[in-house]
Amino acid sequence: MTEAARSTIDQTEVDRFSAMAAEWWDPTGKFKPLHKFNPVRLTYIRDRVCENFGRDPRSHLPLSGLRFLDIGCGGGLLSEPIARMGATVVGADPSEKNIGIASTHAAETGTSVDYRAVTAEQLAEAGETFDVVLNMEVVEHVADVDFFMTTCAKMVRPGGLMFVATINRTLKAGALAIFAAENILRWLPRGTHQYEKLVRPEELEKPLSTSGMQIIHRTGVFFNPLQDRWNLSPDMDVNYMLLAKRQG
Amino acid sequence: MLDMLVVGGGYVGLAAAVAVKQAAPHLNVEVIEAAPSGVWEKDERASAIIAAATRMLEVFGLWSEIAPDAQPINRMIVTDSRTSDPVRPVFLTFDGEVEEGRPFAHMVPNVAMVRALRGAAERLGIVIRHGLSATAFKTESTRCTVSLSDGSTVETKLLVACDGVRSKLRDMAGIRTVTWDYGQSGIVTTVAHERPHEGLAEEHFLPSGPFAILPLTNNRSSLVWTERSGEAERLVASDDLVFEEELQRRFGHKLGELQVVGGRRAFPLGLTLARAFVAPRLALAGDAAHGIHPISGQGLNLGFKDVAALAETVVEADRLGLDIGALNVLERYQSWRRFDTFRMGVTTDVLNRLFSNDITPIRIARDFGLGIVDRMPQLKNFFIDQAAGKTGESGPKLLAGQAI
Numbered sequence: 001m002t003e004a005a006r007s008t009i010d011q012t013e014v015d016r017f018s019a020m021a022a023e024w025w026d027p028t029g030k031f032k033p034l035h036k037f038n039p040v041r042l043t044y045i046r047d048r049v050c051e052n053f054g055r056d057p058r059s060h061l062p063l064s065g066l067r068f069l070d071i072g073c074g075g076g077l078l079s080e081p082i083a084r085m086g087a088t089v090v091g092a093d094p095s096e097k098n099i100g101i102a103s104t105h106a107a108e109t110g111t112s113v114d115y116r117a118v119t120a121e122q123l124a125e126a127g128e129t130f131d132v133v134l135n136m137e138v139v140e141h142v143a144d145v146d147f148f149m150t151t152c153a154k155m156v157r158p159g160g161l162m163f164v165a166t167i168n169r170t171l172k173a174g175a176l177a178i179f180a181a182e183n184i185l186r187w188l189p190r191g192t193h194q195y196e197k198l199v200r201p202e203e204l205e206k207p208l209s210t211s212g213m214q215i216i217h218r219t220g221v222f223f224n225p226l227q228d229r230w231n232l233s234p235d236m237d238v239n240y241m242l243l244a245k246r247q248g
Numbered sequence: 249m250l251d252m253l254v255v256g257g258g259y260v261g262l263a264a265a266v267a268v269k270q271a272a273p274h275l276n277v278e279v280i281e282a283a284p285s286g287v288w289e290k291d292e293r294a295s296a297i298i299a300a301a302t303r304m305l306e307v308f309g310l311w312s313e314i315a316p317d318a319q320p321i322n323r324m325i326v327t328d329s330r331t332s333d334p335v336r337p338v339f340l341t342f343d344g345e346v347e348e349g350r351p352f353a354h355m356v357p358n359v360a361m362v363r364a365l366r367g368a369a370e371r372l373g374i375v376i377r378h379g380l381s382a383t384a385f386k387t388e389s390t391r392c393t394v395s396l397s398d399g400s401t402v403e404t405k406l407l408v409a410c411d412g413v414r415s416k417l418r419d420m421a422g423i424r425t426v427t428w429d430y431g432q433s434g435i436v437t438t439v440a441h442e443r444p445h446e447g448l449a450e451e452h453f454l455p456s457g458p459f460a461i462l463p464l465t466n467n468r469s470s471l472v473w474t475e476r477s478g479e480a481e482r483l484v485a486s487d488d489l490v491f492e493e494e495l496q497r498r499f500g501h502k503l504g505e506l507q508v509v510g511g512r513r514a515f516p517l518g519l520t521l522a523r524a525f526v527a528p529r530l531a532l533a534g535d536a537a538h539g540i541h542p543i544s545g546q547g548l549n550l551g552f553k554d555v556a557a558l559a560e561t562v563v564e565a566d567r568l569g570l571d572i573g574a575l576n577v578l579e580r581y582q583s584w585r586r587f588d589t590f591r592m593g594v595t596t597d598v599l600n601r602l603f604s605n606d607i608t609p610i611r612i613a614r615d616f617g618l619g620i621v622d623r624m625p626q627l628k629n630f631f632i633d634q635a636a637g638k639t640g641e642s643g644p645k646l647l648a649g650q651a652i
Contacts, residue, residue: 025389027576035576042568058567060274081569108390109571228583 008120008148010141024075024098025105033187034077034137040221040230041136041241042081045163048217048243049132052161061086069130069155071120072138076102079113082134090130091115092123120151129155133162139199140166146207153211159248162213165221165241169198172237201242208244217243250276250404251572252562253394255382255417257281257288259295259358260534260551261410262365262376266308267559269372271652272566278375278404280396282411285378288366291358292510293436294470296321296449296462298353301552303649310364317360319465320351322447351447355462355470382407382417385530392529392573406562406573409532410551413520413539421527428519432457433480435473437512438464439495442504445469452498457517459498468509473498480514525554525586526578533558538589550589556644557584563652584644 023029050057053066064086070079073091075098083089083106091113093099099117106113116123133152142148149164156162167177174195181187205215220240222233230239252268254261257279269277297305297318305311324342342352369376384395391403409417418425445463452459457474464470473495475483483491488508496506520539525532534551561581562572570577645652 027574032576035574038570039565039568042570046568060272062567084569085567105390229580 008142008144008151010143024077024101030189031075031077033181036228037221037230038077038081040232041165042078044219044232044241045082045132045134046085048163049161052159052245053131063087066131067129069123069128069133069152071133071135071152072141073102073115074098076105076113076115078134078136079115080106080109080111083111083113087132089113090123090128092118092120094119120148120155124151124154129157129160131157131160133160135162135164137165139164139204140193140197145199145203149204149207150211153208153213153244153246156213156244156246158246160246162208162244162246163241164204164244165239166204167193167198167239168237169195169200170237173198173239177238201236201240204242205244208242213244213246215242216245249391250278250402251566252277252406252408253402253404254279254408254410256410256412256534256536257283257376257378258410258412258534259361259365259548260555261408262362262369263304263308263552263555264408264410264533264558265374266365266368266372267304267555267646267652268562269369269374270308271559271563273372275566275572278377278402279369280377280380280382282381282397283378288362289359291362292438292513294355294357294438294462294464295361295548296353297356297361297552298549299347299350300643300647301549302350302354304552304556304646305361305364306649307646307651308365308368310368313364313367314356314360317465318354318356319463320447321353321355321449321463322351324449324451326451326453328453353449355449355464357464381411382420385417385420387527387529390571404573405529405571406578407530408558409530409536410534411536413518413535415522415532415536417530418522418532418536421530423527423532424523426519426521426523430457430517430519431477432474432517433477433514434517435471435475435480435484435512435514437471437473437495437508438468438510439471439499440466440468440507440509442467442506443502445503454498461499469503471495471499474517475514477516484512484514521589525582525589526575528575529573531558531578531581537585553588553644553647554585556646557581559646560644560652 024031027035046062047057049055049066050062055062062085063082066087068082068087068089070082070089070091073079073093076091079089079091079102091099091102093102094117096117099115102113103115106115133156135152139145139148152162167173178193178195182190182192201218208215218236218240220233220236220238221230222235222238223230252265252275254265254277261279261281265277265279268275302311305314326341366376381397382394383397385407386393391405392407394402394404394407396402407417409415411417444467447463449463450461456476456479458472459474460472462470462472483494491512492506492508495508499506518539522532522537525537533554535547537554538550540547540550558581561577561584565572565577
């Protein structure tokens with residue numbers, strides 16, 4: 001395959017999420033697991049960004065003046081809160097329908113987000129750069145992880161950060177994040193994740209390192225059924241997040 | 249559009265508004281109160297405030313203002329006796345302090361607390377509108393539209409119901425309650441007495457229900473006197489001589505001559521627990537979520553614990569850019585408070601049922617039980633830990649005296 005013909009979009013994945021798009025913002029609907037997951041990942045992003053850029057996470061609008069890219073933004077579950085914390089946000093998603101839903105919702109809440117129905121490679125080609133690039137729950141759905149990581153890394157400014165959150169390809173993840181979540185707990189529609197598309201941390205770290213990014217933090221994320229909430233955990237076997245920095 | 253509309257301007261509603269606004273001054277917070285302005289100054293009741301709630305008032309910067317009117321409870325005794333018993337054996341004593349220099353509770357006149365909270369609300373720029381109530385509300389995906397009694401409407405992200413045990417908002421939201429009417433009323437009045445109380449609180453379990461003597465400043469005590477409902481109304485309506493005679497019979501003579509100062513009122517007692525504390529864009533706090541028996545003086549304290557948990561939930565969600573009225577955000581508040589409330593509701597319910605009777609075998613059993621309680625630190629410590637704000641898991645920051 002030539003470089004020009006390579007794409008990070010897997011069409012069947014895009015179609016499946018578009019069909020569910022209208023339910024993005026219902027905290028009790030199909031995207032309930034993502035709503036539940038939101039506080040832990042938002043806290044992680046806010047606190048790490050504040051640490052990197054010398055901000056106080058308890059202040060009002062702690063992310064103001066920073067330009068974020070939320071790649072695979074879906075209905076805007078992450079883009080909107082990030083914008084409300086003061087950041088300038090570009091929310092990118094290949095699905096026109098998702099962008100429509102996200103824009104409609106942002107208008108209703110009076111939140112300013114620059115939503116665009118574009119791919120990561122289109123943004124990179126246009127020469128867009130960001131202080132923070134968010135790759136949250138996306139890499140397990142893309143067609144070419146190496147190329148996707150390299151493309152996103154290009155857009156991180158010197159001194160800037162990239163967050164990646166995904167599910168590990170381990171037997172434990174196959175049992176919990178796919179089998180249990182889709183068949184027993186029914187948190188996710190069946191077929192949301194395929195085991196062979198899951199990504200191991202080293203498969204992300206390699207292309208990031210070759211793109212000049214340094215991995216500065218790794219953490220697992222685990223669901224505590226007693227508290228009914230997600231917490232950070234040292235166990236990266238199932239859900240995990242990586243933080244990479246381009247040295248300034 | 250408002251960020252938070254609080255319905256009910258009593259101490260719970262005011263504290264909720266102050267707690268949120270102090271930690272997040274950019275949020276637009278308003279309070280509406282059904283009573284006309286000035287009515288709050290006529291409240292003659294006093295409330296027991298546990299140490300944890302005192303710490304929250306310290307974070308608000310209000311305790312130094314309230315302290316001159318606050319009477320520390322240095323010791324508390326519990327007795328079980330027939331009204332006519334000349335000597336009431338003491339079965340349970342609580343001594344003192346949760347930490348050096350901090351008594352486990354204070355008695356504070358409601359007026360002093362409300363005055364301080366209103367002052368804080370004003371300094372923080374919280375608008376309090378009087379003579380207004382909510383007549384209806386409609387929840388949409390990003391906001392809630394509330395119709396007010398003056399015909400106007402107001403939009404808010406979050407509606408907080410602090411409108412008391414007969415909460416209209418709770419009914420409008422279709423949240424059902426578990427209720428139990430004890431067939432008892434609590435007569436509340438204040439007495440002045442000859443000799444000093446030395447900060448001693450007494451609870452006498454009389455056959456008709458608990459009779460509590462709670463120390464106030466200036467040689468006065470606040471009484472919560474439980475009687476069967478018809479009897480309570482009869483006593484409140486009786487002439488002063490009869491009332492004081494009946495009072496003295498229960499109060500005893502060890503504080504010398506008694507004089508009733510201020511009015512006397514009877515409040516029906518019941519247990520009301522809301523089946524849910526939250527709905528989309530709605531949170532219940534204080535008596536709207538739980539009206540419990542005053543047997544252990546925990547009503548206000550449960551309300552203040554609600555405030556601390558709700559404010560922290562709201563402020564933390566706002567600091568993450570989340571929608572403060574979204575059900576999944578509010579569910580954290582509910583899971584934080586519901587277990588604790590249920591436990592306290594059941595504890596007070598069982599205590600009241602156990603003690604409000606004169607059946608000899610039960611008397612013997614409970615007296616034996618209370619004697620054991622006094623010798624078993626872990627059971628007694630339940631109430632002491634509640635007072636100190638220790639609830640087992642990590643509690644709200646405000647109750648530990650930390651800013652959100």
